[in-house]
Amino acid sequence: MVSVIRQKVGDRIYYYLTHHDNTRIKRKYLGKKIPQDIKEQKKVFLMEFYREGWYPRLEQIQKRFVQNKKKMPKSVAEQELKDFAVSFTYNTQKIEGSSLTRLDTENLLRDGITPSNKPRSDMVEAELAEQVFFEMLNHTRPISLDTIRYWHTKMFNKTKMDLAGQLRDYDVYVRGSKTKFPTGDEVYSLVQDFFLWYHRIKSKINPVELAAVTHLKFESIHPFGDGNGRIGRLMMNCILDEGKYPMLNIEYAQRHRYYKALEKSNLANDEMPFLRWFMKTYINANKHWL
Secondary structure, eight states, rough: OOOOOOOOOTTHHHHEEEEOOSOOOEEEESSSSSOTTHHHHHHHHHHHHHHHHHHHHHHHHHHHHHHHHHSOOHHHHHHHHHHHHHHHHHHHHOOOOOOOHHHHHHHHHHHHHTTTTOOOHHHHHHHHHHHHHHHTTTOOOOOOHHHHHHHHHHHHHTTHHOOOOOOOOOOOOOOTTOOOOOOOOHHHHHHHHHHHHHHHHHSOOOHHHHHHHHHHHHHOOOBBBSHHHHHHHHHHHHHHTTTTTOOOOOOOOGGGHHHHHHHHHHHHSSHHHHHHHHHHHHHHHHGGGG
16 A cells, blocks of 8 residues: 655655555655645556566566567467467356366367367357457457457357347346446447547557556446457457567466456456456466566
8 A cells, every 4th residue: 555654854844655565665755745636646656666566577578478489480389379279268268157178178179079068159159269369369450349349249149149249238247246337328438438548548558557457447348248258358368469478368267366356446446456466467477488
């Protein structure tokens, strides 16, 4: 938590903001009086503090990742990407309730072996999710409303035809979550504002931070009747790939902390809880580049 420190020097009083973790301490002079916008200044100060810790590590991850990718034979790079696609498809589908195991997903996507006693819809959605993932990697235009509607349509046009590609105009909730989503009447204008924000901010912050905040904002709107998590994680990796950063596979085993971080940020209307979880997860997943 950011603290306001009062310091007396002679007859004068000075105020400072301060924050620390196990390795660093940061201090900022406020003035002789506590400013009226102290809440906003605390928020900006906290973001500065974390960025000073995150950004150098993220830039090192990117540098070494790109260097290694340039040296990697094409066949090895292609195999690594296929492996990631299978793992990402398994986890992103499993988080949303798919019955397919990791082995089921591997057999289906690598060898075309259909698992027995599993719903056909789960298999079809896994195959389409992988197809959309590879299409995402080859896209050339900036992410837009048309982009996500196309991805959503492609992903669900064989299993959930009644909602594929359609922005919701009705209210939704997530069972077991306290998160409150916008009403159906608000969705379209919020999505329009979301993409205006995205195109305004995309060149101003680090791609990993952009991927995290984009995911959070998209999930908070929840514009589709189903599949929001899958589209949101696809957008996240699209941004990372565009920024020449390693993509992130949010594991099924991490789902409770992932959901908790999303919920906490949503309820507090504060990006920081999810952003801190995301950055910690991302840096840990890529610590071999550090």
